[in-house]
Amino acid sequence: MFSNSFILLNYQPIVYCDVAENWQVSFQDPATPIMEGIINLHHDLMFFIVVVSIFVSWMLARTLWHFDKAQNIHASSLSHGTFIEVVWTVTPAIILLIIAVPSFSLLYAMDEIISPAITIKTLGHQWYWSYEYSDYTNNSDEAITFDSYMVPEEDLELGQLRLLEVDNRLVVPVNTHIRVIVSAADVLHSWAVPSLGIKCDAIPGRLNQTSMFVKREGLYYGQCSEICGINHGFMPILVEAVSLPNYITWIYNKLDD
Known part of the structure; x- marks a missing residue:
């Protein structure tokens, strides 16, 4: 199984491995x-x-x-x-x-956190993730916030991955320094995305931070990697890296919601 991210080089498509495969031994392809x-x-x-x-x-x-x-x-x-x-x-x-x-x-x-252009807050719950883009506010002075739940197997569309697809993706721009602040609302969680080289513990009452600089567009899959209860295996992470113009359009649409 591969993500649908690719790049054309001399008219030859290069498909990256940004999600775990069956019987995989090596690492996923790096994006940071x-x-x-x-x-x-x-x-x-x-x-x-x-x-x-x-x-x-x-x-x-x-x-x-x-x-x-x-x-x-x-x-x-x-x-x-x-x-x-x-x-x-x-x-x-x-x-x-x-x-x-x-x-x-x-x-x-x-x-090291290098002068982040964007700060995203990540909050772990039993058993889903919440995200907040506090750098942007609408006319009511409200930041962009949304919950990210796993898509049930019966609702999956063609090409979506079982246990890894979410209803609201974390959208980030490429070639941008991003700071991710991680915490939890109930028990220990861990925000981990292998292709991005990130694994940050989410601890109730404590703020941990990590950074990412995504070099190419694509979909990057991760999961909670801290045993957090009965549905620990059902709170995936899906980071979608897009170009800066597409990211600005996504932010604009979110502020209008």
Whole structure:
């Protein structure tokens, strides 16, 4: 299953994976710089994991082979070695230092809020989400607010995804710094959208914040990722990234409602 977001490059359609697939192993395609950084860090760490795994497996196999009675009747009298002990202490420390540099850089970037042009408030309920665009008000000085419920299976239209479609999507513009303030009204929730690299806990009585900078138009699916009760699996998140003119039109229509 793929979202219907695509881009034409040399007349060849490129379809992005912005929703979970059956038997999926890898990440969804990134749509923000943060998610790109997460995937790159994962690939970098996999290099170290593979190298260490091969080396440790080789050491175990070599140990089993040489310490077998059929290979060596007389056991070695070696009890310790200063050089090897220094090597297996210093080498992991160096590897951790190498890993720490990109890790800290990514963590800092995930926590940084860069002069947001738009602020959106997200409130988790049992079992739906509420959104508020407090930057815009109508003639009655009321902000844009709406609830987002999952579309029941019997009401789905052709092309919509089961357990992931909502009646009111969170619409955001592309190439814009957006701050998302997350909280909850009752119990713990978590606002998570994998393609955007976002997972922010929604805690009653506390405001958490995260940011996103969506680089391409499309539909990005997520779900509550904190067990919050019997209908935990039925409060999906659907972020629709559109061009700035379309976003302005959507805001204008919402203010007229």
